[in-house]
Amino acid sequence: MLILLGAAEAESAGLAAETVTNGDPTFAGPLAGVQLGLKVYHAVEPEFKDNVDADVYDEQIGMMEMVLEVDSIIEEMSSIREQFCKY
Amino acid sequence: MSFPVIKGTGYILVHTPDIMHHHGTTQSQERAAHPDSDYLKALTDHTRTYEEVVAYAPNQTYIGSLHPEKLRDIPMPWYANPVEKAERVGALGEIMPQDEFYGLMKMSDVFDLVKLEDEFLATVKTKLEAHPLFKDDVDKLGTGDTEEEIHRFVKDHHADPIFHEGHLVGCVKRAHDVDVSLTAHIIFENLVSKASGMLAMKHLVDKSGIDVSTIDYVIECSEEACGDMNQRGGGNFAKAIAEAAGAINATGSDLRGFCAAPTHALIEAAALVKAGVYENVVVVAGGATAKLGMNGKDHVKKDMPLLEDVLGGFAVLVSGNDGVNPIIRTDLVGRHTVATGSSPQAVITSLITAPLDKGGLKITDVDKYSVEMQNPDVTKPAGAGDVPEANYKMIAALGVKRGEMERAELPAFVTKHGMPGWAPTQGHIPSGIPYVGYAQQDLTTGSQNRAMIVGxxxxxxxxMTNLFDGVSVMLERNSGEVETPGAGVSKKEIKEMIVEAMKDVAAEMMKE
Amino acid sequence: MMSVLDGKKVIIIGDRDGIPAPAMVECLKGTDTEVVFSSTECFV
Structure with missing residues (x-):
């Protein structure tokens, strides 16, 4: 199982990623305290980008690389994976 | 070609702290699931006063008192930097306090469903008697009820409570005993929408100076549905608002399309005027009860005020070309079609560059783009980012891809052709339409020539579908040249046509 | 080279103001993955 995120900001991407790996950090939703430890990536990360068709990626997502803060999203996602991923 | 014009606008906000606490979906769901939650306990401490709401810079921008370009100069977070000497009334409308608005809900109610406590009603009446737009309507407030009666309606008869400053001051009764489309909850939301729409339309009439009896048609474009169990979205808010605003010669209809509806409505209003079906068409929408405090949990977590404490409303008058006001270029319309797809690039192409290409224009030929003008003070702490800025970056990125500008020019484009967001997160309210009021100024007395409205x-x-939607339309400075209807062919042209015809006849005769 | 996507079941949580889910679904066509759930969030 793998989770793919499209969040607009590093912070919200990190929050979603933490929820599916370490359980709900707000301790509010159905996943509160449930450590799923799933692999999670954002659509602008190389793990996703480099493994799909480059033309399709460019057509569907390419422009958003200029819009989103790609570096900070990657940094946030990597940090969450290092801390919580089991698989 | 003669195009319709933006003849006037009205923009209103209503400060509704108690409605936010009790009727906003984030809060009502929390109350149902965790009645003792820390979030609910924290609401009051994170709620702003009316004075704070009036002094909030984005709100001053919304009602026409602080141009978007000046809002940019105020440091964020805006809630920490109030506007000095801010006033309730602006050039485009007003910020109404909650108690007066409950009076408007009662005025808008023609089925005796809104009950207000005697003493509270008397206070509201006194205030509305001093309101320039409602002083002649106070009789519509009717009579009040005792506190016991109101408690009884809420406790025993499924009425939705009306609170003010934490106290029960009235209720909205259900409109039927078994009909799930006429519950107190739905009637409450619908009357909020109707009353705030009426307030916006009243301001439009007041600010534009139009004789209200000359309004022919009203298009309402909120996100509520009114009807009964056999026709759940039967309608028609438009006519109800027209009636409440005194537009006796108007009829109307409701248009729905989530947040894109106002721009759809603007295009359709322009089409109706351009086709000569109607002369004066009003596009109107009131506010959304459900969205009040929508991102409240994030705001409380960050220990900032609940900024989603206002209802929004607007009204726009579209009329025939007067040679002065900005024209609506009905030939330069963008639309997201079924086949467009959902990639951001395809969306922006369909909405922005498709109409530009039709007019032989470049991305930089449009002075200002009015996109989704959500206030970033609200959305950034909630993890939704700066929505208008993201839109401007997407437009600029497309410009880079098209070779119309360099990537290094992207930040400058965002500033020059964009604006900071100022609209409350009321769904349809922020979508394209907030700038139309300022555009009317900027494209007449101001120095700009083109603005694109994007919903x-x-x-x-x-x-019902996985699809996204959107439409866009261009507003342009009026050249001042107005063609009268039916005068599509000049006298000179008619003479030339006759001469040509005579020549043909002569040629035919010569043959014989 | 083994891709992180190979043979995976994928859950997609898109964002209306970031990357919407259908755009990611398009990218996954032609890869060895199965999209088991996809939705797009809207915070505004």
């Missing part, structure tokens, strides 16, 4: 809507939330 987008998340249709997939309704679970």
């Amino acid at each position: 987008k809507g998340s249709l997939f939330l309704g679970r």
Whole structure:
């Protein structure tokens, strides 16, 4: 199982990623305290980008690389994976 | 070609702290699931006063008192930097306090469903008697009820409570005993929408100086549905608002399309005027009860005020070309079609560059783009980013891809052709339409020549389609040249046509 | 080279103001993955 995120900001991407790996950090939703430890990536990360068709990626997502803060999203996602991923 | 014009606008906000606490979906769901939650306990401490709401810079921008370009100069977070000497009334409308608005809900109610406690009603009446737009309507407030009666309606008869400053001051009764489309909850939301729409339309009439009896048609474009169990979205808010605003010669209809609806409505209003069906068409929408405090949990977590404490409303008058006001270029319309797809690039192409290409224009030929003008003070702490800025970056990125500008020019484009967001997160309210009032100034007395109004809507939330939607339309400075209807052919042209015809006849005769 | 996507079941949580889910679904066509759930969030 793998989770793919499209969040607009590093912070919200990190929050979603933490929820599916370490359980709900707000301790509010159905996943509160449930450590799923799933692999999670954002659509602008190389793990996703480099493994799909480059033309399709460019057509569907390419422009958003200029819009989103790609570096900070990657940094946030990597940090969450290092801390919580089991698989 | 003669195009319709933006003849006037009205923009209103209503400060509704108690409605936010009790009727906003984030809060009402929390109350149902965790009645003792820390979030609910924290609401009051994070709620702003009316004075704070009036002094909030984005709100001053919304009602026409602080141009978007000046809002940019105020450091964020805006809630920490109030506007000095801010006033309730602006050039385009007003910020109404909650108690007066409850009076408007009662005035808008023609089925005796809104009950206000005697003493509270008397206070409201006194205030509305001093309101320039409602002083002649106070009789519509009717009579009040005792506190016991109101408690009884809420406790025993499924009425939705009306609170003010934490106290029960009235209620909205259900309109039927078994009809799930006429519950107190739905009637409450619908009357809020109707009353705030009426307030916006009253301001439009007041500010534009139009004789209200000359309004022919009203298009309402909120996100509520009114009807009964046999026709759940039967309608028609438009006519109800027209009636409440005194537009006796108007009829109307409701247009729905999530947040894209106002721009759809603007285009359709322009089409109706351009086709000569109607002369004066009003586009109007009131506010959304459900969205009040929508991102409240994030705001409380960050220990900032609940900024989603206002209802929004607007009204726009579209009329025939007067040679002065900005024209609506009905030939330069963008639309997201079924086949467009959902990639951001395809969306922006369909909405922005398709109409530009039709007019032989470049991305930089449009002075200002009015996109989704959500206030970033609200959305950034909630993890939704700066929505207008993201839109401007997307437009600029497309410009880079098209070779119309360099990537290094992207930040400058965002500033020059964009604006900071100032609209409350009331769904349809921020979508394209907030700038139309300022555009009327900027494209007449100001120095700009073109503005594009862009509306987008998340249709997939309704679970009928996975599609996204959007439309756009260009506003342009009026050249001052007005063609009268039916004068499509000049006298000179007619003479030339006759001469040609005579020549043909002569040629035919010569043959014989 | 083994891709992180190979043979995976994928859950997609898109964002209306970031990357919407259908755009990611398009990218996954032609890869060895199965999209088991996809939705797009809207915070505004």
